[in-house]
Amino acid sequence: MDSPSVEARIHEINYRLTAAEKRAARGLLANYPTIGLAPVAEFAQQSGASAATILRFIAQLGFKSYPDFQRCLREELEQRAKSPLQRSLAAVRHETAIGNFLGDYFAQLATNMQATVSRIPTSEFEAASLRLADIKRNCHIAGGRFTDAMAGYMEAHLRLVRPGIRRLDGRPAARTDQLLDIRPDDTMVIFDIRRYDADLLALAATLSARRVSIVLVTDEWISPVSRYAKVVLPCRIAVDRTWDANTAVFALTEALIARCTELAWTTAEKRMGSVERG
Structure with a gap:
């Protein structure tokens, strides 16, 4: 689409x-x-x-x-x-046996990357980055079935950049006690792509009621979590294959990490230096 x-x-x-x-x-x-x-x-x-x-x-x-x-x-x-099984019906129409699958696939990824950049306003990206870099506010991160790995990737980097970073447990039941430590005006980054996670939607509703600022990283169809989000960052993931491609989501995650590091450099430099010195 x-x-x-x-x-x-x-x-x-x-x-x-x-x-x-x-x-x-x-x-x-x-x-x-x-x-x-x-x-x-x-x-x-x-x-x-x-x-x-x-x-x-x-x-x-x-x-x-x-x-x-x-x-x-x-x-x-x-x-x-659409499930991956349904999307495979479109995928089999590609004549991959005689074509350059890898080249064609990478070309689709490049198109998705450019489409993602064109659809995310600079102001939205900067607003998300500023929230992530604000060390006065704790930052919590959560993902779904396929995006929890991206939440973990972001957490691993931002722990080196600033204090107050925590990824919520992927199991909904285990999140209950973690929610006790989330305060009003904290930042919550949620990764949610199709088929959207009902538990993440419930989490967003709960946190919105507590006046937590939600940054949503989602796909081109926009997760229902958007109704509670302060900032929405949509990424193009469709590639007309069985599986969606999350390359643009991953690239956006790395861009947020890089920008946050720059904005919080005074703190990041000290923390990263301490780690390097052992």
Whole structure:
């Protein structure tokens, strides 16, 4: 899917929405995508906006009509729910036996990397980096089935850069006692890609209620965690193969680590020097 998801579009244009249009946006994100599949009048009632405001909001998102908007949402639902087994149906159409699989695959990865850069505003990346580098706030990290490894990779680096870094246990039951130490205004980095993790969504809801600032690293379809996130960083992962490719997610993780190290260099230099000296 080449065009950004509806959620991604909302985050891109949020700064220019009117107060009434922002109510429509919040209503949609809070009940995504269900409310958008309802009639205009129902969408308006549930979001506390007028029908005219809903239509203006849809136009701001770049849709010519409400049916076009709903068609996009339905296509997103299909993409979000696809399992690796379903995606393999598209993969077998590639003539890999006579082609250059490795070269073609790497070309797709390069396209995904560039698409990711173009869809993440500099202001969002900087906001996330500043949160990570702020040593006055503890920083907690969590991932899902395939992204927990990235959470661990980020944790291993940031422990050298600044104090107050902790990765939450991948087992939901083990997170309960860890949540006791998370304070209001702490930073929580959540990695969540399709098919989205219901436990991470519940975690985000809990932390949002405690006024924890959430940074979400997700895919082009945008995890439901976005409704609770302060910063959303979408990465392109689709490669028309059985498995999604998380190369752009990993690259973004390394970029955040590098930028955080620069921003917190005074602290990072001392900590890294202590480790080098043994």
